[in-house]
Amino acid sequence: MENQVVDKIRNLTSKLSETLLKPGLIEADENELFRKDIFTELASKGIMGLSLPREFGGSGLPPSAFLAAIQELSYFDPGMAVTISVHSGLCGGVIFRNASEELKKEWLPKIAKGSVIGAYSLTENHAGSDPSSMKTTATWDNGGWIVDGEKMWITSGSVADFSILYANTIKNGENLGISAFLVPHDLKGVSSEKINGKLGMRTSDSSILVFDKVVIHESMMIGSPGKGLSIALEGLDYGRLGISAVSLGIHKAAFDSMVKYAKEREQFGKAIASFQLIQEMITDVAVNLESGLLLFEKAVKKLEDSKKFTKEAAIAKLFTSESAVTASDRCVQVHGGYGYSNEFPAERFYRDSRVLTIFEGTTEVHKLLIGRLLTGMDAFRN
Numbered sequence: 385m386e387n388q389v390v391d392k393i394r395n396l397t398s399k400l401s402e403t404l405l406k407p408g409l410i411e412a413d414e415n416e417l418f419r420k421d422i423f424t425e426l427a428s429k430g431i432m433g434l435s436l437p438r439e440f441g442g443s444g445l446p447p448s449a450f451l452a453a454i455q456e457l458s459y460f461d462p463g464m465a466v467t468i469s470v471h472s473g474l475c476g477g478v479i480f481r482n483a484s485e486e487l488k489k490e491w492l493p494k495i496a497k498g499s500v501i502g503a504y505s506l507t508e509n510h511a512g513s514d515p516s517s518m519k520t521t522a523t524w525d526n527g528g529w530i531v532d533g534e535k536m537w538i539t540s541g542s543v544a545d546f547s548i549l550y551a552n553t554i555k556n557g558e559n560l561g562i563s564a565f566l567v568p569h570d571l572k573g574v575s576s577e578k579i580n581g582k583l584g585m586r587t588s589d590s591s592i593l594v595f596d597k598v599v600i601h602e603s604m605m606i607g608s609p610g611k612g613l614s615i616a617l618e619g620l621d622y623g624r625l626g627i628s629a630v631s632l633g634i635h636k637a638a639f640d641s642m643v644k645y646a647k648e649r650e651q652f653g654k655a656i657a658s659f660q661l662i663q664e665m666i667t668d669v670a671v672n673l674e675s676g677l678l679l680f681e682k683a684v685k686k687l688e689d690s691k692k693f694t695k696e697a698a699i700a701k702l703f704t705s706e707s708a709v710t711a712s713d714r715c716v717q718v719h720g721g722y723g724y725s726n727e728f729p730a731e732r733f734y735r736d737s738r739v740l741t742i743f744e745g746t747t748e749v750h751k752l753l754i755g756r757l758l759t760g761m762d763a764f765r766n
């Protein structure tokens with residue numbers, strides 16, 4: 385029954401993606417445009433709330449339904465898929481699992497409806513792989529928190545209505561550690577600067593977010609003081625599945641594209657698909673796609689069985705992101721010179737996939753994380 389629901393969502397999203405995301409995609413990519421009208425239209429079809437609970441305006445479906453939708457969206461427009469993964473999966477998930485009932489009641493229905501867009505403000509200029517070294521502060525003053533700092537590379541930063549923000553919390557001169565806050569972007573002192581010139585994922589907005597003496601009511605803290613880093617890292621377990629789903633979507637698109645081209649293109653009087661070396665590339669990409677799907681499904685199953693899934697999610701993210709980059713590279717290769725021009729989508733798969741091994745934890749960070757889980761020894765600072 386559950387699989388039937390997931391299949392239905394997959395099919396529906398696939399059709400929606402083709403009709404909504406495909407038209408205008410090349411122009412949006414060229415001009416680095418986030419298509420808010422399409423985000424809103426996807427929201428009106430219920431995509432944002434698929435796996436958020438019914439009591440908060442969602443559809444209450446299992447995570448696999450939302451992740452299947454992310455895969456299908458990524459097949460056409462991974463930039464939009466990443467935006468939605470951050471908005472609904474990361475922001476919605478962190479609020480649902482950690483925020484007060486009041487915050488949940490106020491914000492989750494808006495997230496599910498897509499009437500607001502969420503951003504996940506963790507990374508800073510000097511604090512990427514090591515978020516514990518962040519410099520943003522929230523200082524207690526007169527019954528509220530005053531936030532000062534700058535966040536870097538924030539997906540949807542310039543188009544979002546709120547952030548899940550992480551900051552060092554300081555009360556009476558004492559640093560209580562990193563805490564999480566829900567910060568509406570219409571508060572005085574919040575500003576953004578769009579980052580232009582990205583290699584790929586150009587249909588998603590990436591921005592610098594500045595918080596200049598922003599006054600936040602104490603009720604906007606998510607979880608308790610000092611618990612922010614564990615909330616952030618737990619959130620990234622879920623986020624990794626989102627990026628894994630995006631990776632699988634791009635991988636499948638690259639695979640389909642290379643097979644189609646190989647069957648059409650002729651050299652030496654034959655379709656290039658008939659050459660053994662071309663078939664080797666196609667086979668390698670197919671084997672990695674199937675393997676990645678199994679790793680991804682294993683991690684999602686653990687999550688849905690309410691078991692700890694940190695290691696499985698990290699393994700799935702590591703493998704599927706690296707495989708998607710390789711698949712896109714092989715897709716370009718099979719297209720020959722045409723793969724190197726924007727006449728075919730191969731070059732876009734190549735550009736879009738490249739960040740998959742960087743954001744929400746680099747490949748190296750994932751190897752260290754998995755290594756620590758397997759050995760019990762921390763190699764992050766050695």
Ligand SMILES: Cc1cc2nc3c(=O)[nH]c(=O)nc-3n(C[C@H](O)[C@H](O)[C@H](O)COP(=O)(O)OP(=O)(O)OC[C@H]3O[C@@H](n4cnc5c(N)ncnc54)[C@H](O)[C@@H]3O)c2cc1C
Pocket residue numbers: 470503504505506507509510511512513514536537538539540585590739742743744745746747748749752763764765
């Ligand atoms: C398009 C895009 C969207 C993003 N969206 C968001 C977002 O929405 N929210 C957010 O908070 N962040 C976001 N990020 C930031 C992203 O998560 C970081 O870029 C990433 O975590 C890496 O941090 P860094 O760029 O500072 O690289 P660094 O941490 O400086 O790493 C540089 C290199 O050093 C390696 N390295 C670092 N530490 C070690 C170690 N101990 N051992 C071995 N190698 C190491 C890394 O693997 C990497 O190869 C986004 C980034 C991009 C590019």
